[in-house]
Amino acid sequence: MGLRIHFVVDPHGWCCMGLIVFVWLYNIVLIPKIVLFPHYEEGHIPGILIIIFYGISIFCLVALVRASITDPGRLPENPKIPHGEREFWELCNKCNLMRPKRSHHCSRCGHCVRRMDHxxxxxxxxxxxxxxxxxxxxxxxxxxxxxxxxxxxxxxYYYFLPLKKRNLDLFVFRHELAIMRLAAFMGITMLVGITGLFYTQLIGIITVCQRTLQHILSPV
Known part of the structure; x- marks a missing residue:
């Protein structure tokens, strides 16, 4: 089954996504300009490292777009309930529609989502x-x-040889330290947040798998 396109009209969400895109653009433009290309031109790093950087950046942007526009599992207004599964469905008291168990109603999106995480x-x-x-x-x-x-x-700053050719007339090199400090701050903040989120997501998946396995193996 193909992925269904889904758009959420939410100014708050647009602002948050805009901030993420800004951080992405900030790093994909300034990191190569200040670090990658100058060190490549002076022979400190191979070109493949630049290709890898842009490759991961593109994968990251594509993943963001796909996660944001893919239907998370929105329930239709008149769902067809299989005859043998009626006992596993319940009525949502917010939208007055039948939904499978473990579905939740999203107050921001205004509909129920199958196995909604958040x-x-x-x-x-x-x-x-x-x-x-x-x-x-x-x-x-x-x-x-x-x-x-x-x-x-x-x-x-701590491993590569110092750059010999830097055009200090350019804004990015005149204010290099401030730009790199901001990039490091955004990077560390995002790394801590994403690591914690990724960890909790994996723990949740493992917990659900364990409960499902216990239910299957438990004697009737």
């Missing part, structure tokens, strides 16, 4: 049955890109 303002969408894996994919690529950028920022 509403994430950073993707302006719910995280549910149909896009949970895309959300985890986004967390993985974001953490990978953040670690990659922080690693190069550290190496730029």
């Amino acid at each position: 509403h994430c303002p950073w993707i302006n969408n719910c995280v549910g049955e149909d896009n949970h894996w895309l959300f985890l994919q986004l967390c993985f690529y974001t953490e990978l890109l953040t670690c990659y950028a922080l690693m190069f920022s550290f190496c730029h």
Whole structure:
């Protein structure tokens, strides 16, 4: 089954997504300009590292778009309930529609979502049955890109040889320290947040799998 497109009209979510895109653009423009390209031109790093950086950046952006516009598992207004599964459905007291158990009503989106985990303002969408894996994919690529950028920022000051050719007339090199400090602050903040979120998501998945396995193996 293909992924269904889903848009949430929420100015608060748009602002949060805009902030994420700003952080992405800030790093994808300034990190190569200040660190990657100058060190490549002076022979300190191979070109493949720049290609990897842009590759991860593109994967991260694509994952963000897919997680934000994919239907998380929104229930239709008149769901068809299989005859043998009626006992596993219940009535939502907010939208007055029948829904499977473990579904939840999102007050921000205004509808019920199958196996809803939470509403994430950073993707302006719910995280549910149909896009949970895309959300985890986004967390993985974001953490990978953040670690990659922080690693190069550290190496730029403490490992690589000092750059011999820098055009101090350019704004980015005149204010390099302030720009890199802001990039490091955003990177560390995002790394801590994403790591905690990714960890709790994996723990939740493992817990659900354990309960399901216990239910299957338990004697009737």
